[in-house]
Amino acid sequence: MKHSSTGRLLLLLIPILMVLQGCVSTVSPGSRGLFWYPLTTGLTKEPLKEGLYWRAPWNDVFVYDTRYKSFKEKVDALTADDLPVTVYAAITMRPVPEEVYFLAQEVGPDWYRQLVQPQLLSAVRGVVANYSMVTLPERSSEIGNKIEAVVVESLKGRHLDIYNVALSEMEFSQMVLRAIEQKQAKEQEKEQKDFEVVIAQRNAEIARIQAKGEGDSLKIRAEGEADGMRIRAAGQSQAQEIITKTLTPGYLQFKLYESPNAKTIIVPEKLNVPLIVNPGADQTR
Incomplete structure (x- = not known):
């Protein structure tokens, strides 16, 4: 029981x-x-x-x-030069937590597939169509920002919060890859030539500066030597002038009398016979 x-x-x-x-x-x-x-x-x-x-x-x-989620899409697009490219775009977004009632009423739980995915694919194709094939890799960040702006504008007021749109990867055909490699090789060659031109211009400028410096140095040295010669000549001329003014007949007679080795010849003004006196001896002739 x-x-x-x-x-x-x-x-x-x-x-x-x-x-x-x-x-x-x-x-x-x-x-x-x-x-x-x-x-x-x-x-x-x-x-x-x-x-x-x-x-x-x-x-x-x-x-x-209502947490942020990332959705990745593979998009086949055409560039501005009508070449095919496969772009992988990723969008990170979420429903606005306070507006889930309106999202449920207008779209429902499958809001990404019904609302976001078509807008994202259209934005990627529209933006990529404005760029040539060779510019896509180097401008991927700019392209991603433009795609994000288009998607945000198209989903405004749809109760969704878009955090980011980015291009994660691009696939090109072999023909396109060869064209990109050739473009990069030409750009590198151009940059190398531009660098060589800049170096040559700098070397020429340095040579001009050095030559000008040497010329200025020689000019300054020559001017200095000429000024020195002029100063020495002026000094010698002034000294000669002073000596000439100082050597008077009376001064010369005084220096002659002062010297113990000098011989003096006195010629009277009215006599034609000279008297010879030797100041250094006691004899008179």
């Missing part, structure tokens, strides 16, 4: 537990939920935050993940 009663109890508890499990809905962290009352008010406007929510079995809770 005990085993049979226990079995009947389990048979009763299992359906009850299944019903209770169906009456609980969980809103995970980073998500928002909306109560759905099909028999009365329909979808509620107030978003549910994370937690456990009890409901009747015939009601439901729609959960929207």
